[in-house]
Amino acid sequence: MGKAGADIPIGARIIAICDSIDAITSNRCYRKAHNFDYCYEEIEKNLGKMYDPIVGIDVLDNWDEITSVVNR
Numbered sequence: 001m002g003k004a005g006a007d008i009p010i011g012a013r014i015i016a017i018c019d020s021i022d023a024i025t026s027n028r029c030y031r032k033a034h035n036f037d038y039c040y041e042e043i044e045k046n047l048g049k050m051y052d053p054i055v056g057i058d059v060l061d062n063w064d065e066i067t068s069v070v071n072r
Contacts, residue, residue, distance in 0.1 A: 013052040
């Protein structure tokens, strides 16, 4: 079985959230991009399930700064 929790390298836990932000807020051939509010809610809803809760909380606490970089 695969790694879980703290056994997953911190870089991979960070990239998981970054990749999700990109995937959720980008157009796909099967759906239009969702907005950042929807993305925030999805990350918040999945803390401890899909996303490391500590990394996720740090991302959500700095959401405005993170999304301002993406919106440039």
